[in-house]
Amino acid sequence: MEMLCSLRTTTEAQRTALLQAPEALEAFLDDEEDFGDAKGSAFLELDIGEAWHGLQYLLTGTPWEGAAPLDFLVRGGEDVGDIASDxxxxxxxxxxxxxxxxxxLQQVTEKTLRSRYDTAAMQAQDIYPGTWDEPETEVDPLEELVSYFEELQKFVATVANRGEALLVHIG
Incomplete structure (x- = not known):
């Protein structure tokens, strides 16, 4: 089973509602119209696919730990709960x-990310998807992670400028 990551904006009202009724999470993820913002503000979403764990490693130097807030892909925030459909x-x-x-995120440099990229260490630490030591394909995994990082930086900056909350879903 693939483990993919998406990030999505929420309003403060939506954040509160999801924390009070975690059973609504699946519907929230599936149908944004049921949870529309009264102000008419469109939600934003960023899909980083399987890159989430590699980014976690490059941002923090660890698979599951690291200092907040850069460990946000795997830790932090408030747990909304498990999605009913597992x-x-x-x-x-x-x-x-x-x-x-x-x-x-704005303080993280591409040089830092590149310096932490170590396929042998990532493979040994079981960084998902666990294909770091396979022969190179058409897409260079490091270049793909750097590209996702740039998208992530822009996305989170936009969410911050809008004054919205952020939902991180891995499933």
Whole structure:
């Protein structure tokens, strides 16, 4: 089973509602119209697919630990709960936490990411998807991670500028 990651904006009202009724999470992820913003603000979503664990490793130097807020792909925020269909879990971050995260992401350089990229170490530490030591394909895994990181930086900055909360779903 693939483990994919998506990030999605939520309003403060949606964040509160999801924390109070985690059983609504699956519907929230499947149908944004049921949870529309009264102000008419469109939600934003970023799909980083299987890159989530590689990014976690490059951002923190660890598979599952690291300092907040850069460990946000695997830790932090508030746990919304397991999705009923057994398709993963989700955590949600307040607008203030998103602003802090955005600031931290802006401080990360491509040079730092590249210096932490070590296929043997990533394979040994079982960084998902676990194909780091396979012969190179058409797409260079490091270049793909750097590209996803740039998208992530922009996305989180936009969410912070909008003053919204952020849901991180891996499933």
């Amino acid at each position: 398709e993963g879990t989700a955590r949600i971050f307040t607008a203030e936490q998103v602003k802090s995260l955005s600031s931290a």
